[in-house]
Amino acid sequence: MRTLLAALMVMTALPALADTPAEEPAKEAEARPVPDPVMFTSKHTGTFGGAKIAYTVEAGETYLDGEDDKPAASLFTISYVADKAGSDRPVTFVFNGGPGSASVWLHMGLLGPKRVVVASEADADDGAAPYRMVDNPESLLDVTDLVFIDPVGTGFSRAIGEGKDKDYWNEAGDGGSISDFIRIWITRHKRWNAPKYIVGESFGTTRAAYVAKQLTTGDVDIALNGLVLISQALDYEGSTSVHDNVYSYVTYLPSMAAAAQYHGKAGQGIPQAEFLAAARAFARDEYGPALWKGDRLSEAERAHILDRLVYFTGLDADYIETSNLRVLMPRFQKELLRDQGVALGRLDGRYLGDEADDIAETPVADVSSYAVGSAYSALMNQYLATDLAVDMDRPYMVSSDAAGEQWDFRDVPEGEFWEPHYLNVGRQLTTAMRRNTGLNVMVANGYYDMICPFFDAEITFARYGIPQDRVAMTYYQGGHMMYLNEGARLALMSDIRTFYAGQLQDARPD
Structure with missing residues (x-):
């Protein structure tokens, strides 16, 4: 509608413009003075x-x-x-x-x-x-x-x-x-x-x-x-967490696992190296192929992927299921510790921000940025x-x-x-x-x-x-x-x- 309105305004203005003497081309702006470097x-x-x-x-x-x-x-x-x-x-x-x-x-x-x-x-x-x-x-x-x-x-x-x-x-x-x-x-x-x-x-x-x-x-x-x-x-592609970028769900999964383990939501009692090695293997060998299958996953396959995502991310099974097995990183930041009223930082998932809006889908800002800036x-x-x-x-x-x-x-x-x-x-x-x-x-x-x-x-x-x-x-x-x-x-x-x-x-x- 805005485009159409603009076009109509130009058309109605044409007769008046035809009776107006053409203006001289605008002079090029003069270059700014260049002082000596300091x-x-x-x-x-x-x-x-x-x-x-x-x-x-x-x-x-x-x-x-x-x-x-x-x-x-x-x-x-x-x-x-x-x-x-x-x-x-x-x-x-x-x-x-x-x-x-x-x-x-x-x-x-x-x-x-x-x-x-x-x-x-x-x-x-x-x-x-x-x-x-x-x-x-x-x-x-x-x-x-x-x-x-x-x-x-x-x-x-x-x-x-x-x-x-x-x-x-x-x-x-x-x-x-x-x-x-x-x-x-x-x-x-x-x-x-x-x-x-x-x-x-x-x-x-x-x-x-x-x-x-x-x-x-x-x-x-x-x-x-x-x-x-x-x-x-x-x-x-591997660092852009947006809908339909299937590759990013795979690349971000081990980082989610690392943060979940750090905050006591997953991998407890397991050495970090062992837990993250398993997260890598799952992301590469099982999660990626499952995402490519999409809605053609069998019930058994879907149940297995859901169970492993719960294991590595620490998120509730219903939340992951509602997300169609695809959790965007900003949502993970807000959801992991939602019950504690805090959101994870993006630049650094160790940081926790106490935000006013506890029901929001994603964090309002990045606590790991404003906490040091x-x-x-x-x-x-x-x-x-x-x-x-x-x-x-x-x-x-x-x-x-x-x-x-x-x-x-x-x-x-x-x-x-x-x-x-x-x-x-x-x-x-x-x-x-x-x-x-x-x-x-x-x-x-x-x-x-x-x-x-x-x-x-x-x-x-x-x-x-x-x-x-x-x-x-x-x-x-x-x-x-x-x-x-x-x-x-x-x-x-x-x-x-x-x-x-x-x-x-x-x-x-x-």
Whole structure:
């Protein structure tokens, strides 16, 4: 009706428009002025990995040119460079995901010289200030320089001149800007012959895959030594819990089992490894085939699948039956502990949120996000202003809703034929690894990650022709940001150090 009404309004306006002199074409908007890039440099010392390191922090802007060779984007990055770094000292480029997230989480939660402290056991939220920031002796600064990248539209990064943020909110623009920055950084710091690594989290692992491919196949060949993929998201079919995506019911089932066991609803008295191995086998060998049969399941087959789903998920049989043997992850979050009036977190199923609406189908918000977000935002801004003496005239965008909402997930240029499909960069990682036989990959998984399930990681990395002998899969007692748990953080940092030393072994079950 709205479309029809609009058409009628245009038709009735035509005679009047015919009598009106044509207006001159609107003048093109003038480009915004481009100020000089800013850079804040400071000297620091710290002890990392048992070694005392003197280092320089370079926090500032790098301008990237557009097609007309004029500055079109400004990337704000924070580089930690050892004062005695030689040309062969490794360098690691770090970013988070979203899309639309700044690098604050990996920066202040895992890798930087300072870190934010939140409740390790997910038994309390961050509340209100003051929050606690401590030294991070586990940081990798004794092993590698660290460069934290905030993509366009996040942190202090933005489009400038005639550039537009949306030009970079797609695979080509995002990957091109990150790749250009890496080339510029290693050129300025004379690190072309240094080992190079990327650490990405969540959508940052998606980005890491297509950046690795672009660096390997682009006009300027830059070969990476390693990727650390935290909470991988290469194939979105396995991490998108929606109706009729049969594949996702299979990939999410073992994560549901892990959370149910953690909260005492399933698998009691059974070792976690044994319980999750059984959940994997059921999901792969029985549940998947049953879903493909659908309504053609016999009564006996249906009863068996129902019984096993109750066993692994801890949910009531009537609820599973009413769900037609298909429980979406958001519903599981709300249903598992509904009798206690709490909902599970999505990023981390260990967290429990006491929501006002106990009858709702799904959680109102993600407790595992809002339970830590205020502390990270406050301490990142405090750290920038005090420790790094950064003085900017705009807010630091920890998370950009605009980037997430307006991100273009097309994987072909505008104008080319394209049908909607799940985002998948598995083949891009394959290309990067097969063209660069020195590229190794570590994949870190949280058992209680309810958005990027660990079983999906196992299935994804067994497909697409990814060289298996150069992939190390690891697991932790945490969620999407497993480093929020103190034990998981220490284990993850130990594994990353071992990976950099070329010694990490794959921990995937047989």
